[in-house]
Amino acid sequence: MGNLITKDKLTAIEQQLLENATELVPYLQQFGIRIDEERHIPDEVIKKVSNAGLFKLGTLKKYGCYEVSIREMVEIISEVAKGNGSVGWVVQIINGNNYTASLSLPSEIISTVFNQEEEVRFCSVLQARKTDVKKVDGGYLVEDGFWGFGSGSKHATQAFLNLNDIRTIQQGKAMQMMLAVVPMNDIKIVDDWYTMSLKGSASNSLEMKKYSYLKNTSQSRICPKLFL
Known part of the structure; x- marks a missing residue:
C-alpha cells in the first residue's frame, strides 16, 4: 500500500x-x-x-x-x-x-x-504544433492539424484538443483558446513515440485534415462538439 x-x-x-x-x-x-x-x-x-x-x-x-x-x-x-x-x-x-x-x-x-454506453477515455493536447482552421458557414473547418504528445492515444475514445497552435504564441498574439472534443475514430494517430522510457505510454502525435465542425447538421465527418 x-x-x-x-x-x-x-x-x-x-x-x-x-x-x-x-x-x-x-x-x-x-x-x-x-x-x-x-x-x-x-x-x-x-x-x-x-x-x-x-x-x-x-x-x-x-x-x-x-x-x-x-x-x-x-x-x-x-x-x-x-x-x-x-x-x-x-x-x-x-x-x-x-x-x-x-x-x-x-x-x-x-x-x-x-452519457454513452462505451467507457469514456480522453487523451488531450492543449497546444497544437500546427493548425489551419477556417471559419465556415455553421462552424469551423480544420484544414490541417497536428498535435503532440497525445499520451494514451491508442487507448482513448475521445481527444480534447486546442485548435490554436504554437505559432500564435511565437508571434505574440493573445487569442481565446479554442477547444474541441473529437472522437478518436476521426483522428489519425501518427506512430512516432520511440523513447528509452515509458515506451508503452503511446504518447503519439495526432493528426486531422479537412475536418468540419458544423452545428445542427447530420452530415458525415461532422463533430458538433466544438466550443470557444
Missing part, C-alpha cells in the same frame, strides 16, 4: 479501488517486456484496468464514476505504477483528462460524451 493517506480516511469505495490497484500489480509486472516492445498497452491489460474501475476515479458521480479527491487519485495511481510505469502514466493521464473535461466542458457537451 502507499503512504499518502491512511485506510481510516478512505471511504469504502476508495478503499476498494485502492485494493483493486494493489491486486493488479503482479499482473501488470508480467507485461513489462511486451509493453515496451509493442510501445502500447495490450487491450487485455486495458480491459483489466477498466474492469477494476481505474479509469473512472476523478470524474463526477453523476456520470457513473467515483469522484475521488486528487490526493486519493494519486494514491491509487501510484499503486498501479508499481506494476508498470507506462500503465500508471496512462491511467493518470486519462483520469486527469476526464476530470478536466468533466469540469471544463459545457454541460450539453459533457452529457453527450459521458
